[in-house]
Amino acid sequence: MSKKHSNMKINCMKYCVMLSLLFVYGCSNTKYLPEGDLLYTGGSVMVKDSVMKKKERKELEKALEGLLRPKPNKQFLGLRPKLWFYNIAGEPTKDKGIRYWLRNKVGEEPVLFSKVDLDYNANVLRSFAENHGYFKARVSADSTVRSKRVTAEYTIQPRKQYKIKEVKFPEDSSALGKAIARTKRRSLLKEGNPYNLDIIKTERERIDARLKEKGFYYFNPDYILAQVDSTKGDQQVNIKLKIKEETPEKAREAYKIDKIIVYPNFSVSKDTIKYKKEDIVQYNDFTIIDTADTFNPRVFDRAILFKKGDLYNRKDHNLTLNRFVNLGTFNFVKNEFKPSDSVKNALDSYYYLTLLPKKFIRFEVLGKTNSASYTGSEVNVNWNNRNLFGGAELLTVSVFGGADFQLAGENKGHNIFKLGTETSLTWPRFITPFNIQGNSEFVPRTKATLRYEYQNRTQLYSLNSFNASFGYLWRESIRKEHQLNVMDITYVSPNNVTPEYQQDIKDDPALGKIIEKQLIFGPTYSYTYTNTMQKRKKHTFYFNGELDLAGNITGLLTGANIKKKDTVKIFDVPLSQYAKVKTDFRHYLKLTKETELVSRIIVGIGLPYGNSGVMPTSKQFVSGGTNSIRAFRARTLGPGSFFNTPTPNSSYLPDQSGDFKLEFSSEYRAKLFSIVNGALFVDAGNIWLLNADPLKPGAEISKDFMKDIAVGAGAGLRFDLSFLILRTDLAFPLRKPWLPENDRWVIDDIDFGNSTWRKENLILNIAIGYPF
Structure with a gap:
């Protein structure tokens, strides 16, 4: 027998043994069942209808099967591994240990047929069908037993689905009736669409949401009655929306904003708020009761979108609360509306704000390793002041240090040490010559940063890096974010270059670029879009685009041009000029509740010009x-296809x-x-x-x-x-x-x-x- 046939025979034997083990493994789950009970392995629904299209029938069956309870034990390749772990673990004697963990954390207890109520499930299916226009649907239930396993089978005869013939909105002349009638243009109830009780409920909530934007603070969806008439024949219904007669008078009126009162030092633990007359500050439309004189009143003018006399609307209500939260200064934000005692159909708005600690220190320790065989740690100490000048500014002073040690690999002990500090100041507004006001729930920010870092690559060289930036951060929405640094200056200077590294430069001049002095001026901009927070979506996306322009304005002012005999220098350092673009796109495909396929593509290009013949190595x-x-x-x-083969005298692999x-x-x-x-x-x-x-x-x-x-x-x-x-x-x-x-x-x-x-x-x- 040839070696090839011998290997094939061995492989076949392996597969047979594996299949046998899997069969035994799958069967073993039933021997642990309680006496007289069966293992419930799931239910199925069959829709019997000769008129319905096959695709519609399959969709209805899938929707109905999702309603069946309880759910059977989870399967993988036709087996139930969680149930198997539960069974082999046995009953633990204490609430800890490997047996307890295996049974309760990894395992899953059996779903028994005794827990399945066939009649209850049949009623659930019938109700779902009728709520979706399949009136007078008939449902029957049965079960099938095989080897201590049981499945449930449900059969439904839905009859023809009812559709909407006509939709009527309130026609009365009251302010509320007119406001509801004006929402008809975007109604979810469309003539010709199937009848659906869930859509009727959603329509009532949609109308309520629109009314909340028109001042109807006390209205709620339950005040709308949807009368359905199915007696016209031809499997059609007429829907009439009306205001319930028991709707209270205050829910029928639109309300305006009267007084706006802010308590910036509210304490959750105290029942009453004690303050003196001198604690009361009147600023524009706001009454601010700040017992500790904590904030500049302009903070509240920028955060609160309501003004006295404005019609109440839920959008400004929610945006104001979100802006307070996003200031990063308050631990607790509470809003309360009370009827005004001086103006009819008006509300007084109260804001109760509980402060976070003004100053705090955060200590971070990070352990890390990478594929270049470097292992190390980093320590960060951050001191923060949340309200430096009384305008909710955030001052952060950081000191950091770290070390990476190469325990194996090509670099043979060329360890990396770094030490540095960073100071940043963030204002919760745009600081510009122009008056720019955002109406997003996210507070726009202006940020200035100063950073210094010293990096030492032992036996090679050291680098001093300085950076100063000033820019803006803002979000259009929860999905869209922008960051623009109008000024971003980086200066890199080497020192302590060893003779060993200087000799390496002679062998490979490209290594010299790493320790060249660099001076980079220029704006940077990045845009990010993501909807990955929408967990129910099957397809979600992430996109980030970055633009880095160095030396464009400075180059124009200095007349920098590579064709000139002399390179333009500032402080005796060549000015870098380049344009760099980078995009990062990701796609998240949810396959099941616990599995997904994620893909990413990155494209980037950097183009040196003018004063620069090549891109700075750091960029x-x-x-x-x-x-x-x-x-x-x-x-x-x-x-490309270049491979850096280390020379006999080289003791490390340089970055490419x-x-x-x-x-x-x-x-x-x-x-x-x-x-x-x-x-x-x-x-x-x-x-x-x-x-x-x-x-x-x-x-x-x-x-x-x-x-x-x-x-x-x-x-x-x-x-x-x-x-x-x-x-x-x-x-x-x-x-x-x-x-x-x-x-x-x-x-x-x-x-x-x-x-x-x-x-x-x-x-x-x-x-x-x-x-x-």
């Missing part, structure tokens, strides 16, 4: 690492960077058990130089740049600790772009049993949070 793109292409070590992939970046990743995520989630992923991409570099053959982009794409794959675990996600990813390359063109796919070389292959190809990434 170029890199590839590889925990949040990039995980099968390749951090910052070592590319550019490029002017153009393209990356694509796709990741399948699934909940495994308890706090453990799993993932399977594929990453692809690379970086390229826009101009050829004779020291880096194959690094420049060309029409065949897609041939330089690197591909990696792997699997990972995510531990959801509620306050953070701990991620571990194990990846390996599928395509290496530096190999000869016909040998770049290395799938055939995969050999997990070979220690040499594992050492050269397996990359372990440990990180906090998801990669995207």
